[in-house]
Every structure is written in C-alpha cells, then in structure tokens.
Amino acid sequence: MSLYFDAVAILTAPSSGGSFKSRIYSARNLRASPAQIYALTTEAAKWDTVLADVIDKSGILALERKLSPLLALLLVHDHLIAKKGIAAPATHTLRQSIERHKARLKAEFTKARVRRGCATVEQFKAAVIREKRLADGTSHFVYPRWVRVNNIRTTLEEQLATTFKAYRRVESLSELATDEEPKPEPRLFIDPNIPDLVAVPFGADFTSSPAYKNGEIILQDKASCFPAYLLLGDRGPADAWEGDLVDGCAAPGNKTTHMASLLAKQQKGKSKKSNQMIFSMDASTVRSRTLQKMVGLAGADSVTVLQGQDFLALDHEDERFENVTGLLLDPSCSGSGIIGRDDVPQFTLPVALSKGPRSHGKKRKREDDDAEQSKATPGIPQAEPTDENDIADGNVDLERLTKLSSIQARIVEHALGFPNATHVTYSTCSIHLIENEGVVARILGTQVAKERGWRLLRRDEQPDGLRRWTKRGVREEQPAEGETGPSGSVDLPDEALEACIRSWQGDAEGLGGFFVAGFVRDPALATAPVPEIEQNSDNKMLDEDEEANAEDDDEDEDEDEEDWGGFSD
Numbered sequence: 356m357s358l359y360f361d362a363v364a365i366l367t368a369p370s371s372g373g374s375f376k377s378r379i380y381s382a383r384n385l386r387a388s389p390a391q392i393y394a395l396t397t398e399a400a401k402w403d404t405v406l407a408d409v410i411d412k413s414g415i416l417a418l419e420r421k422l423s424p425l426l427a428l429l430l431v432h433d434h435l436i437a438k439k440g441i442a443a444p445a446t447h448t449l450r451q452s453i454e455r456h457k458a459r460l461k462a463e464f465t466k467a468r469v470r471r472g473c474a475t476v477e478q479f480k481a482a483v484i485r486e487k488r489l490a491d492g493t494s495h496f497v498y499p500r501w502v503r504v505n506n507i508r509t510t511l512e513e514q515l516a517t518t519f520k521a522y523r524r525v526e527s528l529s530e531l532a533t534d535e536e537p538k539p540e541p542r543l544f545i546d547p548n549i550p551d552l553v554a555v556p557f558g559a560d561f562t563s564s565p566a567y568k569n570g571e572i573i574l575q576d577k578a579s580c581f582p583a584y585l586l587l588g589d590r591g592p593a594d595a596w597e598g599d600l601v602d603g604c605a606a607p608g609n610k611t612t613h614m615a616s617l618l619a620k621q622q623k624g625k626s627k628k629s630n631q632m633i634f635s636m637d638a639s640t641v642r643s644r645t646l647q648k649m650v651g652l653a654g655a656d657s658v659t660v661l662q663g664q665d666f667l668a669l670d671h672e673d674e675r676f677e678n679v680t681g682l683l684l685d686p687s688c689s690g691s692g693i694i695g696r697d698d699v700p701q702f703t704l705p706v707a708l709s710k711g712p713r714s715h716g717k718k719r720k721r722e723d724d725d726a727e728q729s730k731a732t733p734g735i736p737q738a739e740p741t742d743e744n745d746i747a748d749g750n751v752d753l754e755r756l757t758k759l760s761s762i763q764a765r766i767v768e769h770a771l772g773f774p775n776a777t778h779v780t781y782s783t784c785s786i787h788l789i790e791n792e793g794v795v796a797r798i799l800g801t802q803v804a805k806e807r808g809w810r811l812l813r814r815d816e817q818p819d820g821l822r823r824w825t826k827r828g829v830r831e832e833q834p835a836e837g838e839t840g841p842s843g844s845v846d847l848p849d850e851a852l853e854a855c856i857r858s859w860q861g862d863a864e865g866l867g868g869f870f871v872a873g874f875v876r877d878p879a880l881a882t883a884p885v886p887e888i889e890q891n892s893d894n895k896m897l898d899e900d901e902e903a904n905a906e907d908d909d910e911d912e913d914e915d916e917e918d919w920g921g922f923s924d
C-alpha cells in the first residue's frame with residue numbers, strides 16, 4: 356500500500372525545483388521503489404479523465420469515505436489496467452474498498468471503451484491520449500526528447516551505430532509525433548541546425564542506457580545548445596578556438612559540457628593535447644555540486660569548476676583569467692519560456708461528494724488531504740533538461756522582471772570587462788522582451804561596451820546552423836488579447852534584431868521559449884585607447900604557447916602554427 360500513499364505524497368508535495376522524475380528519485384523516506392512510483396503516476400495521468408468518469412459514475416467515493424479522490428484514482432487505475440492489479444495484499448482494507456465495487460467499475464470502464472469504438476484496451480488508450488491532446492490544444496505540437504552527442508566520449512556516427520541502432524531516421528520533426536501505444540517504433544531526427552544533436556519521440560527513456568550512464572549522450576534541449584554553438588561555432592582543427600573560456604552561471608552544466616564537447620571536436624585529429632581551460636562556476640553551492648558531477652560524467656577534463664563562485668565577484672585582473680577570450684552567460688531568469696516547467700502529472704480528479712461538483716475542462720488542484728500517510732520528502736534533483744533554470748516558481752510580476760533584467764545586464768556588463776575577451780554570449784529561457792532584447796539594448800549603451808568596441812555578432816557572422824535559424828529578435832511585447840503581462844518596446848535597429856536569436860513555445864520547432872545574443876569586440880569601434888596588452892592578445896598568447904611548448908618536438912611546433920592561423924606568408 357505504501358506505493359499509493361508515496362505516490363500521493365509526491366504528487367501533492369510543493370515543488371522543490373527539478374524535474375518530476377528527479378524529485379522522486381531523490382526523495383527521502385520513500386517506502387516504495389521510485390521506479391514503481393514514477394510508472395504508476397505517469398501511467399495513471401494518461402487515463403485520468405476516463406478514470407475520474409468511471410469513479411464518478413460508479414459512485415464509490417460516496418460509499419468509501421476513506422478514499423480521497425487522488426488515492427481512488429491511482430487504486431482504480433491499477434485495479435482496472437495494471438497487469439497485476441492493486442499492489443497490496445487481498446485483505447488490505449483499501450484494496451477491498453475498490454474490489455468491493457469491481458463489477459460496477461468494470462462495467463463503467465467497458466462502457467467508456469465501447470463509446471469510443473475501441474475493441475482493445477490499447478486502442479482505448481491511444482484514443483484517450485488523442486482526445487486529451489485535442490482538448491488541451493496540443494495536438495499539433497511535437498515536443499521531442501533532444502539528445503546531444505558528447506564529442507569528448509564518442510561521435511554521432513558511433514551513437515547512430517550503437518545507442519540509436521534500432522531507430523529509423525525520419526526527415527521531419529513532425530514524424531516523431533505518435534499516438535501509438537504502448538511502444539511506438541523508435542524514430543530519430545538529426546537536427547539541421549545544431550551539430551551532433553538528435554531528436555527522438557518524447558517517451559524515449561535513456562536513463563538506463565550505457566551511453567547515458569557513461570556521459571556519451573546528454574539530454575539537452577535544442578535551444579539550450581544555441582549559446583555554446585554561437586560562441587564556438589563550426590571551427591575545426593585548422594581554426595580552433597584560441598584562449599580560455601568562462602561559463603559564469605553554469606549549473607547544472609549543460610552549456611559548460613557543450614562547450615567542452617565543441618572544443619574536443621575542434622581538437623580531434625591533433626596530436627598534441629590542448630591546454631585550454633573552461634572556468635565554470637555557479638553562485639549556488641548546492642547547484643555547483645550537480646555541475647561538478649555533470650562535468651565529471653561528461654569527461655570534460657578541460658573544465659575547472661569554481662563551486663559557489665559569484666561571477667560578479669571575479670576580478671578582471673586575476674591572472675587565472677588573463678587568457679580568457681570567450682564567456683558564456685546564462686543567468687537566472689523568469690523561466691517564462693520553459694515548457695512543462697512543472698512536469699508533475701496533473702490529474703482531472705473524480706468528485707469527492709462533500710466537496711461540490713467537478714469543474715470540467717480544468718484540472719482540479721490536488722488537495723491537501725490527499726497527502727496522507729507518507730512522509731516522503733523530495734530531495735536534491737539530478738540534472739535534467741528542465742533543471743536548467745533555478746527559479747522554482749514561474750510566477751513573475753513586473754517588479755521581479757525589472758530586478759532580474761538589472762542583474763542580467765550587470766552580469767553581461769561584467770563579462771565585457773575581461774581584458775582579453777573577444778566573444779560573449781548572453782542567453783535566457785525567458786520570452787520577455789525586458790530580459791532579452793531589453794538587456795541587449797542596455798548592454799550596447801554601457802560605457803564598457805563603447806570604450807572597448809563591443810557590438811552584436813551579426814546574423815551573417817553566426818555559425819551556419821544558427822544563420823539559417825529564422826526566429827529572430829523582436830521589437831515589441833504585448834500581452835495576448837484578454838491576458839495580462841509585461842508590455843514594452845526596445846529601440847534597436849533591424850540589424851540588431853536580426854542578430855538576436857529567439858525560439859518560441861508551441862510552434863512546429865519543438866522548443867520552449869529561448870533567447871540568445873552574441874557580442875564581439877571590434878577594436879575599430881573602441882572609443883577609448885585599448886591597452887597594448889589587449890590589442891596584441893593573440894600575439895601574447897602565441898608567445899606564451901611558444902614558451903610553454905619550448906620542449907615540444909618539431910612536429911608539434913608545425914601543428915601549432917597551422918592551428919593558430921594568425922599569420923600568413
């Protein structure tokens with residue numbers, strides 16, 4: 356019986372951040388197995404509307420006063436649908452409270468199936484899922500599972516031949532959508548914009564695959580791959596990135612490990628190991644632990660994690676950072692672009708008679724008294740794509756957005772001050788103008804941007820996959836008709852808006868709302884004299900390399916010169 360009480364407790368616990376699955380797996384005091392709880396809650400959620408109807412029509416909540424609506428729904432799910440029935444001894448009072456009504460429950464369930472013209476339970480399930488997707492207006496969306504191949508440990512070709520061997524390649528995202536149940540045919544779409552990124556149907560679970568456990572593949576949403584790719588681009592061994600990198604707001608580590616993967620790809624085929632560093636930090640010590648874990652799993656030896664480090668407290672003059680040429684900033688934001696921010700399954704519940712009629716079409720809030728007889732406490736989440744944002748509550752007001760945008764602008768402004776920085780990216784998973792184009796406009800107006808000649812990385816300068824991406828910056832934000840929300844506009848020229856990259860929820864791209872812009876330093880635009888050390892930063896790094904590699908053999912020296920590519924005959 357603990358399974359059902361634990362499931363109710365998990366479903367009714369206040370959100371503690373992290374994905375639903377990670378919350379179950381890290382919860383303390385569970386008596387049932389996390390895998391069983393996850394399976395029960397996600398499966399029952401697929402049937403909620405039917406089960407609520409069956410329970411209502413059979414009237415059992417009026418007769419069995421010990422059952423709360425959510426507990427009844429979970430028990431009736433297993434009674435009617437699970438192969439082994441309710442996971443409790445036949446004499447258990449709660450099991451009996453359902454089985455006493457088995458004739459009525461079975462009759463209502465059969466009526467519901469026949470009403471939909473389905474001959475089998477499998478057909479019935481597919482019909483219910485279709486019905487639900489139509490009802491909540493998501494029938495035309497395809498939200499796939501995005502999987503990034505980690506070049507430190509493997510290659511796309513290797514993964515296609517192993518992890519994805521049984522997957523049939525499709526030519527469009529929409530071909531990943533499915534109503535087939537329970538096991539849709541495995542299909543795979545190779546993303547045309549981000550190298551080494553694939554999409555598979557959302558239900559695909561890799562958590563027990565060797566490639567996932569060994570860090571060969573990383574579950575990372577497509578838009579979240581934009582920043583590292585925008586920063587490091589399509590370079591190869593001949594024009595590999597020069598200098599060190601900083602990820603200033605890095606936990607749980609998706610973008611840090613992506614940068615490390617891109618660097619590794621650029622280095623492939625070189626005989627000499629690169630000594631480039633990625634300094635990766637997060638102000639939160641708790642989240643820094645996840646970052647450290649993820650970096651280790653990805654085999655990203657080039658990364659040095661600075662746990663609990665506030666990026667704003669980094670000293671520009673600190674000699675550790677004197678070779679830093681690129682910085683990636685993905686600070687805390689409102690998270691308004693995240694889909695399934697709270698991916699806890701939502702249930703349409705049967706009516707508890709004393710609590711008034713059920714409002715159709717709307718999910719009823721789970722009730723406090725459902726959290727009975729379990730002391731499960733959600734713990735620290737592990738990294739999942741939805742864990743990137745650290746703000747647990749997606750509710751934001753204008754005051755909060757204004758504060759967030761000020762901190763975001765301060766963080767980017769601080770990045771522009773690193774003496775040898777030449778490239779910076781700024782990103783959010785917010786859809787609001789004030790956190791996106793608004794921050795870009797503020798940054799371009801700062802003294803440091805003007806003095807050092809920072810400008811936006813134009814669309815025609817962006818890596819190929821992002822140049823072809825058509826969703827671009829916007830000038831205005833207005834709440835949709837009948838809704839409230841932030842509104843405003845920015846004073847940026849068309850070319851600047853073209854330089855900004857956006858994605859939106861609910862279109863055919865299968866992404867959430869995201870924003871990224873790249874800044875580059877153009878000495879010709881600098882209004883203040885640039886100190887000599889900065890103008891000659893490439894030469895300086897070459898000198899240092901030469902010094903450091905003085906003992907290398909001739910072959911290495913030749914390669915160095917070829918890779919650097921700064922001089923020609």
Ligand SMILES: C[S@@+](CC[C@H](N)C(=O)[O-])C[C@H]1O[C@@H](n2cnc3c(N)ncnc32)[C@H](O)[C@@H]1O
Nearest residue numbers: 604605607608609610637638665666685686687
């Ligand atoms: C959106 S999350 C970053 C997600 C991460 N880039 C990824 O791809 O996995 C924002 C992170 O910034 C961190 N943060 C916010 N302000 C910071 C600061 N001043 N210095 C360092 N980290 C900061 C938060 O603790 C949070 O973990």
